[in-house]
Amino acid sequence: MKLHVMIAVLCLLLVSGWAVAEETPIGEPPHWTYEGAEGPEFWSNLAPEYELCGVGHSQSPIDVKDAQLSDLKDIGFAYQPSAMSILNNGHTIQVNYDAGSSITYGGSDYTLKQFHFHHPSEHIINGQSAAMEIHFVHQNAAGYLAVVGVMLVEGSADNPAYAPIFNALPAEKSDPQAIGTINAADLLPPGATFYTYTGSLTTPPCSQGVRWLLLTEPVEVSAAQIAAFAAIFEMNARPVQPLNTRELEQDNS
Numbered sequence: 001m002k003l004h005v006m007i008a009v010l011c012l013l014l015v016s017g018w019a020v021a022e023e024t025p026i027g028e029p030p031h032w033t034y035e036g037a038e039g040p041e042f043w044s045n046l047a048p049e050y051e052l053c054g055v056g057h058s059q060s061p062i063d064v065k066d067a068q069l070s071d072l073k074d075i076g077f078a079y080q081p082s083a084m085s086i087l088n089n090g091h092t093i094q095v096n097y098d099a100g101s102s103i104t105y106g107g108s109d110y111t112l113k114q115f116h117f118h119h120p121s122e123h124i125i126n127g128q129s130a131a132m133e134i135h136f137v138h139q140n141a142a143g144y145l146a147v148v149g150v151m152l153v154e155g156s157a158d159n160p161a162y163a164p165i166f167n168a169l170p171a172e173k174s175d176p177q178a179i180g181t182i183n184a185a186d187l188l189p190p191g192a193t194f195y196t197y198t199g200s201l202t203t204p205p206c207s208q209g210v211r212w213l214l215l216t217e218p219v220e221v222s223a224a225q226i227a228a229f230a231a232i233f234e235m236n237a238r239p240v241q242p243l244n245t246r247e248l249e250q251d252n253s
């Protein structure tokens with residue numbers, strides 16, 4: 001085959017998606033990425049169980065703007081120190097947290113399960129993207145999720161509360177490894193004012209019915225800490241999704 005014919009055939013295969021088709025190992029969710037042929041705009045095509053990523057009307061993240069000021073009850077944080085186990089799941093760095101820490105919101109207790117990071121931030125607040133965003137994932141007894149999101153911005157010094165995590169980031173996909181004890185409360189900003197809306201997981205299967213609580217105050221980490229994460233995940237943020245008819249509220253306090 002002449003070279004130009006071979007190139008034409010190869011291009012055709014790439015365009016048709018043949019060359020990127022990947023067998024999914026049994027028991028593992030279908031593969032997805034943040035860029036290319038398995039990127040966010042194609043998630044819903046990768047597997048039937050990812051359909052909501054394309055057709056859902058309550059998706060996350062969103063562009064947080066024009067929030068309605070409301071008298072909302074505070075988020076009741078009841079975080080305790082916990083042993084941490086850290087892993088790289090191929091999409092982010094996740095820290096698993098022991099049972100016994102929770103938030104109360106809307107009359108429901110949600111237990112902190114894990115927290116993980118995105119670079120850059122997934123939510124955009126009043127037109128501003130942040131260097132990173134941390135998601136504290138909680139679940140209540142009925143199985144519903146509440147995620148507390150905190151923007152991480154570049155400050156002048158290493159953030160010592162985050163150091164045990166940023167010093168132990170697994171560069172490759174890994175099983176959980178113990179990295180000592182932390183109190184997740186130390187990772188939060190001093191203020192607890194927030195935006196809230198109902199959305200989804202920001203990764204496949206993009207399940208909806210997630211209560212999002214985005215703290216308005218950011219936390220500073222150093223350029224070196226951001227760079228340590230970015231060296232492993234250059235980009236692991238889903239683009240913002242339309243708000244549609246949902247309410248976006250900001251607490252009045």
Ligand SMILES: [Zn+2]
Nearest residue numbers: 116118135202
């Ligand atoms: Zn997340």
